[in-house]
Amino acid sequence: MTAPHDAPSAQQLVEAVREWLEREVLPAVEGRLQFHTRVAVNVLGMVERELELGPEQAADHAERLASLGVADEAELAAAIRSGALDDRYDEVRAAVAATVRDKLAVANPRYAAPDPPDR
Numbered sequence: 001m002t003a004p005h006d007a008p009s010a011q012q013l014v015e016a017v018r019e020w021l022e023r024e025v026l027p028a029v030e031g032r033l034q035f036h037t038r039v040a041v042n043v044l045g046m047v048e049r050e051l052e053l054g055p056e057q058a059a060d061h062a063e064r065l066a067s068l069g070v071a072d073e074a075e076l077a078a079a080i081r082s083g084a085l086d087d088r089y090d091e092v093r094a095a096v097a098a099t100v101r102d103k104l105a106v107a108n109p110r111y112a113a114p115d116p117p118d119r
Helices: 010-028 031-067 073-082 086-107
Strands: none
Touching: 010 031, 031 073, 031 086, 073 086
């Protein structure tokens, strides 16, 4: 919970709405409305995961970029295009893979694979 807000937290509110849609609304509707309700449930799940994981992921991402000597993804892309990081391929690959895993952990954890074996 972030000051000055009180309980329930934003995460608890989102969770309550998602659970209501999932348990009460979804079983009671059909067709197009059921599909859109399922989409809403999934979107709220993503918001919950981002609220939970986002701050730590943002810090980790910033640390990875800093270790490569860039401030943001645009600078990383420019450095990759220019060849400035060609001698640090393994580091760049690991940083990009970690970022993709973080994004999948929020968007759809079922698609997030564990760390790949070293090459």
